[in-house]
Amino acid sequence: MTQPWRTLIPWRNRTEVYWECRRCGTTVDGATEECPTCGSAQIARYEMS
Ligand SMILES: [Zn+2]
Numbered sequence: 594m595t596q597p598w599r600t601l602i603p604w605r606n607r608t609e610v611y612w613e614c615r616r617c618g619t620t621v622d623g624a625t626e627e628c629p630t631c632g633s634a635q636i637a638r639y640e641m642s
Pocket residue numbers: 614615616617618619628629630631632633
């Protein structure tokens with residue numbers, strides 16, 4: 594009874610991260626630091642799990 598349960602539980606790594614422009618609301622790629630639509634550098638980072 595010494596088996597660690599952590600290795601038995603199939604942890605799901607489904608955390609999705611995406612970025613969205615705070616100015617115009619455009620969802621941008623993670624590699625982009627500036628909004629391709631309006632050029633704003635204020636990109637909000639969201640995590641969806
Ligand atoms: Zn924008």
